[in-house]
Amino acid sequence: MSIVQSLSEIVGPSHVLTGADCARWASDWTGGYQAQPLAVVRPASRDEVSAILRLASQHRLPVVPVSGNTGLVGGGLADGAVMLSVERMNRIRDIRPDARIATVEAGVVVAALDAAAEEHGLTFPLSFGAAGSAMIGGVLSTNAGGANVLRYGNTRDLCLGLEVVLADGRVLDLMTALHKNNSGLDLRNLMIGAEGQLGIITAAVMKLHPRPVQQATAMVAMSSLDRAPDLLNALQDASGGAVVAFEFMPRSFIEGHLAVIPDAREPFDAPHPVNLLVEMAATRDSGLSDVMEQVLSDWMEREEVTDAVIAQNEAQRREMWARREAAAEIAFHRKPFIDTDIAVPLNRVADYLRDIEPLLRAIDPDCSGLSVAHLGDGNIHYTCFPSRDDRQLKSALRAQIDQLAIEMGGTFSAEHGVGLSKLAPMARFKDPVALEMMRAVKQAFDPLGILNPGKTLPARN
Amino acid sequence: MSIVQSLSEIVGPSHVLTGADCARWASDWTGGYQAQPLAVVRPASRDEVSAILRLASQHRLPVVPVSGNTGLVGGGLADGAVMLSVERMNRIRDIRPDARIATVEAGVVVAALDAAAEEHGLTFPLSFGAAGSAMIGGVLSTNAGGANVLRYGNTRDLCLGLEVVLADGRVLDLMTALHKNNSGLDLRNLMIGAEGQLGIITAAVMKLHPRPVQQATAMVAMSSLDRAPDLLNALQDASGGAVVAFEFMPRSFIEGHLAVIPDAREPFDAPHPVNLLVEMAATRDSGLSDVMEQVLSDWMEREEVTDAVIAQNEAQRREMWARREAAAEIAFHRKPFIDTDIAVPLNRVADYLRDIEPLLRAIDPDCSGLSVAHLGDGNIHYTCFPSRDDRQLKSALRAQIDQLAIEMGGTFSAEHGVGLSKLAPMARFKDPVALEMMRAVKQAFDPLGILNPGKTLPARN
CATH class of the missing domain: 3.30.465.10 (Uridine Diphospho-n-acetylenolpyruvylglucosamine Reductase; domain 3)
Structure with missing residues (x-):
């Protein structure tokens, strides 16, 4: 019996997809990876998952789990593997x-x-x-x-x-x-x-x-990023720790948004180099808008904040968030691109963004960059647009982006995972003892190496 | 060269203790365990720890780490083992x-x-x-x-x-x-x-x-525990989630406190079956005392809270906490005892305490119990005093305490760890696949089995 037949016996033939029917799973969300699964199998229960894995173990078939397929690091690529989609297990x-x-x-x-x-x-x-x-x-x-x-x-x-x-x-x-x-x-x-x-x-x-019953959401402009962490602390102190989001978008991000997204609008009357999306939330009425307004007007008086708009209704709030959430569309609109996911201690974000550009220009004088950051935890998604689609050039640029993060006490992999795209920095920057122990744990759980092979853990040298 | 000599070469002879000098480490805090270490070694640095473990690996010597030696489950017992104290690494x-x-x-x-x-x-x-x-x-x-x-x-x-x-x-x-x-x-x-x-x-x-700049701390009396979780929710809702502690002490605990601790005082004018220590804290002035007073007086009007005292100063607050923190002295004062560390979903604590007593009396009609609970997370420290110091009887009582917790969707081991004292329920109640995988991970990290052997993970049947 073929593998596809065996899988069909477990989940029913309509839940084993092959060939062109796998197209939806044949590339990842960035479009940067392409792969053809052997089959996509869609179990309806834990017991079906268990039967699929027993079968895969018997035949030493690689199995790649997938759910929403929204990953950005190639972690869900399944070249020649059984792709196990959990989408039907949605209760x-x-x-x-x-x-x-x-x-x-x-x-x-x-x-x-x-x-x-x-x-x-x-x-x-x-x-x-x-x-x-x-x-x-x-x-x-x-x-x-x-x-x-x-x-x-x-x-x-x-x-x-x-x-x-x-x-x-x-x-x-x-x-x-x-x-x-x-x-x-x-x-x-x-x-x-x-x-x-x-x-x-x-x-x-x-x-x-x-669920918060009260929110205060604002776009805040500053002339420089250096004092932004202090603004976060001031907002936290004044609100008793009510800040839920503190997001940074540079002018280039705003311009990208205007260029790529239909109906996009400027956040302020005039352009500003530093644009922050700040949200506070509380589970009881705590006068958050007043707190926000007070802190921001203090900072405007001292000319540390150059402009600010507080959302007056949910539509205005949604518009602020829609801009931030368009990051992937904006970053991936122009090709070729290198998307990254670094983090540095949050007081180093401004230094990082200042220092990275000349370092990248030294490698590729005509490259440009676009950043967006979860400033509240130092996590920067820096996208570099190289001047040409050259594998070696792209590698060199990516390595520089990671290297500077590491030099600042940061990481090359903050929140998207390692997948395929960060295997090189894993091998280069991760503590070698940690890598050895990760491999030992992998061996203990998956001695045949059938689970998502070739991802996350770089091979031994 | 003897092991003691080799250890002395690593840390200096004054930091290798043997024989009577090990007395401090020869029993645990409950007094329930006794063991004589081969030696206690006190490294001053990571590199000395590393050298000690290399030596131990060479000689296949068991090594038991210890720091404050305040554990309650025998996890730091080191019979014939090298006890590695990190107390000098205190920077x-x-x-x-x-x-x-x-x-x-x-x-x-x-x-x-x-x-x-x-x-x-x-x-x-x-x-x-x-x-x-x-x-x-x-x-x-x-x-x-x-x-x-x-x-x-x-x-x-x-x-x-x-x-x-x-x-x-x-x-x-x-x-x-x-x-x-x-x-x-x-x-x-x-x-x-x-x-x-x-x-x-x-x-x-x-x-x-x-650090909170404002605290509101109270002793609260209720006639029954059943509505206590709702009181917690009411306090959280009214304060925007400011509750930091929600501790339960039954009357027997209060009596134990009065009997064992010099200068101990009644929390209220009259005795109450349910005594709660409640603390809220905020990092800005949020009128917490008013919130606390409002909620408690609402509940008193409805006769769901029978008495309440809000601490008026730090001395009163400290007295409330000192009572709660005397739990170990109170519980371990009378011997023999069986101390446990179960948790149940927090809406089941009242059921648990109601149901456990008749079950234990069925095993030992003359036993008695003493409980104290972190009610906010369903964690009950139930101490059972059996009528006689009989190993088999104590085992049976302990098994019943654990069994009821498991039946209520709880755990036999909430926060103290497994050590030696919970090996039996680990073997009995823990998912067998989880146990197998824990052993596989242990094998990957410590193939010679020299690290704290015989604890935490029960041996295979």
């Missing part, structure tokens, strides 16, 4: 408002979970551009971040329990809803962010938070 | 108030870190009775919890970076200060709570939080 099994938890399957869309939580006055606060497509399995496997990490943490901080199918089909049951549960080694956090290397997440217990 | 290397982080060595005392943070208007918020003795290495290795988990999380949530010496002496460098750093498998969280099974933590980057 919200249970929401318990008193305990503020949701039990969900891996195929639940992030925005759908938030919408379901909203009915109970709660929120699932993970916030990023692709939240309308990304699914729980994917955000857990990459420990996705986004704009609200400042307040709510990464996906890791939103997870209490996990159900995982291991490479050989065994089910690892870590489905607790407890906030304290120190019973042996922490396999849950090991699975989160493992990019499908150690098992396939099929369900999870996620934390929900009280 | 706070760096505090960066702008980034709200501290870089510390494993031997820094928890309360000392908080005191150092206070100088910068910050706090290291881990709060439990032994915080004046417990050290960073220990709280990381056990993922310690305590009374403020509700607000600040467990130790895991307070750690950004780690330095760990592996069993063979290699140094695993995970010393990042970044809030976003998704670069490969999460070895940091794997090390946290691993109870010394995978390596010895020598340094860490810890998060600090803004």
Whole structure:
């Protein structure tokens, strides 16, 4: 019996796709990667996932899990592999408002979970551009971040329990809803962010938070980024820690937005080099707009803030967020591009952006750059546009972007994951003992090496 | 050369203790365990730790790390083993108030870190009775919890970076200060709570939080525990989530306190079955006392709260906390005792405490119980006093305490760790696939099995 026939016996023939039917999964969201899966298989349950992995183990078939397919690092590429899509496992099994938890399957869309939580006055606060497509399995496997990490943490901080199918089909049951549960080694956090290397997440217990009843959202212009971290601290101090987002967009980002997105508008009457999107939120009426206005007018009087607009209604707020969330469209509009995902200590972001440009121009005098940053946690998405589509040139530019982050105490991989695109800096910058131990853990969980092979962990030299 | 001589060459002869000089480390804090280490060795640096572990690997010597020796589960017992004390590695290397982080060595005392943070208007918020003795290495290795988990999380949530010496002496460098750093498998969280099974933590980057400038602390009496979770939600809603502690003490705890602690006083004029210690805190003036008073008087009018006292000054607040923090003295005063560390979903605490007593009396009609609970996260420290010091009887009682927690969707091990005392429930209740994978990870990190052997992970059947 062929593999496709065996897979069909597990999930039914209509849920095994091959050839042209796989087109949707044959490239990633950036368009930078292309691959043809052997087949896409869409199980409906944990037990079907388990049967697929037992089959794959028998035949030593590579298996690549996929959920929303919104990754940016090639982590979901499946050249010649069985692509296991969890999209049919999309039930919200249970929401318990008193305990503020949701039990969900891996195929639940992030925005759908938030919408379901909203009915109970709660929120699932993970916030990023692709939240309308990304699914729980994917955000857990990459420990996705986004704009609200400042307040709510990464996906890791939103997870209490996990159900995982291991490479050989065994089910690892870590489905607790407890906030304290120190019973042996922490396999849950090991699975989160493992990019499908150690098992396939099929369900999870996620934390929900009280939904803010009050928000204050503003676009803020500054002449320089240097004092922006102090503005964040001033807003936090004045509001008792109510800031949920603190996002930086340089003038070039605003111009990109105007050029690429229909109906895009200037955020201010005049252009400014530094544009911040600031949002505060509270679960009771705390006069946040007054706090925001007070701090911003103090800073304007001192001429440290050059302009500011506070959203007066939800439509204005949505427009501010739509601009920020268009980052991928703006960055990937022009080709060739190199997209990166670095982080530096947040007081070094201004230094980084000042220092990186001359370093890149020394490699490619005609390159240009576009940045957007989660300034509240030092995470910069720096996109470099090289002057020509040359593999070696692109490598050199990327290496420089990573190198400077490392020199500033930062990382080459903040929130998107390693996948394929960051294997080189993993090999170059990661502590070699850490790499060795990651490989040892991988070997313990997946001795045949069938789970998402060739990603995340660079091969030994 | 003898082992003691070899160890002396690494750390100097005055830092290798043997025989009677080891007395301080020969029993744990509960007095329930006794063991004689081969030697206690006190390295001053990571490199000395590394040399000790290389030596231990060569000779296949068991090594048990210890810091404050305040554990309650026998995790630091070192019968015939080399006990590696990190107490001399007690430097706070760096505090960066702008980034709200501290870089510390494993031997820094928890309360000392908080005191150092206070100088910068910050706090290291881990709060439990032994915080004046417990050290960073220990709280990381056990993922310690305590009374403020509700607000600040467990130790895991307070750690950004780690330095760990592996069993063979290699140094695993995970010393990042970044809030976003998704670069490969999460070895940091794997090390946290691993109870010394995978390596010895020598340094860490810890998060600090803004120090509250306003607190409202109260003792609250209720006639029944059933509505206490709703009181917590009411206080959270009214204060915008400012509750930092929500601790339950039954009348028997109050009586134990009066009997055991000199100068102990009644919390209220009359005795009450349910006594809660509630604390709210804010980093700006938020009228917390008014909020507390308003909620409590509403509940008193409805006769759901029967009495309440709000601390009027720091001395009154300290007295409230001193009562709660005397839990170990109260529980361990009478012998024999069985101390436990269960958690259930927080809406089940009242059910648990109602149901457990008849179940235990069915086993031992003359036993009695004493509980104290971190009600905000469902964590109950239930101490059972059996009628006689009989090993089999104590086992049966302990098994029943754990069993009921499991039946209610809880855990037998919330925050103290597994150590020696919870090996039986680990074998009985933990997912068998999880146990297998924990053993596989242990094997990958410590193939010779020299690190804290015989603890945490029960042997295969």
